[in-house]
Amino acid sequence: MNFSLITLFLAAIILAAASASNASDEPPSAKKILVAYFSWSGNTRGIAKEIQKKTGGDIFEIEPVKAYSKNYNECLDQAQKDQRLQARPELKNLVDDISKYDVIFLGYPNWWASIPMPIASFLEGYDLSGKTIVPFCSHGGGRLGQSVSAIAKLAPRSTILDGLSVHYDGGSSLGNDIDSWLRKIGL
Numbered sequence: 216m217n218f219s220l221i222t223l224f225l226a227a228i229i230l231a232a233a234s235a236s237n238a239s240d241e242p243p244s245a246k247k248i249l250v251a252y253f254s255w256s257g258n259t260r261g262i263a264k265e266i267q268k269k270t271g272g273d274i275f276e277i278e279p280v281k282a283y284s285k286n287y288n289e290c291l292d293q294a295q296k297d298q299r300l301q302a303r304p305e306l307k308n309l310v311d312d313i314s315k316y317d318v319i320f321l322g323y324p325n326w327w328a329s330i331p332m333p334i335a336s337f338l339e340g341y342d343l344s345g346k347t348i349v350p351f352c353s354h355g356g357g358r359l360g361q362s363v364s365a366i367a368k369l370a371p372r373s374t375i376l377d378g379l380s381v382h383y384d385g386g387s388s389l390g391n392d393i394d395s396w397l398r399k400i401g402l
């Protein structure tokens with residue numbers, strides 16, 4: 216190696232080290248995050264709280280004015296009817312100034328292989344253009360089902376990232392599963 220090659224080599228190392236140290240000085244995410252969820256029996260709520268803890272976002276529970284029956288079979292029937300009619304159940308509360316959020320984690324149980332209809336009411340209730348929506352779904356075996364395409368239709372001007380599906384409450388691997396998913400989607 217002659218002298219100028221050595222100089223070039225050293226300069227490249229110094230530049231690489233400088234840019235690596237800049238990268239590590241940046242905050243992990245300057246994006247403003249909301250974790251919004253609907254949960255009937257509590258599994259999605261637990262996952263939402265874990266995501267909130269890890270991302271530092273705000274949390275919001277999506278609740279229909281008329282609650283679904285606490286009886287499982289009755290709830291199954293109500294949910295199926297809602298889906299067949301493409302109902303838009305009225306919601307109890309509104310997010311206070313949704314315009315301040317860049318990223319909305321949106322959680323729900325898999326109901327009849329898709330979203331529960333309160334999720335449709337939520338998505339249609341706001342202007343979500345330009346926002347990033349990150350679905351997460353608790354399920355009993357059907358994973359995300361058709362839920363992500365249902366969300367994409369209801370939020371056509373949002374970017375939808377890869378969703379996380381969690382079997383019931385996610386068990387003891389929930390924290391690690393959320394960590395690797397957040398890394399994969401870059402949040």
Ligand SMILES: Cc1cc2nc3c(=O)[nH]c(=O)nc-3n(C[C@H](O)[C@H](O)[C@H](O)COP(=O)(O)O)c2cc1C
Pocket residue numbers: 253254255256257258259260287290291292294295323324325326327328329353354355356357358382383384
């Ligand atoms: C009305 C209703 C419909 C459901 N449909 C499905 C389904 O199609 N596929 C599936 O894997 N699980 C289904 N499940 C199971 C739920 O997705 C699962 O129990 C989930 O963990 C519930 O989340 P939650 O506790 O947040 O309500 C259904 C449950 C209910 C109550």
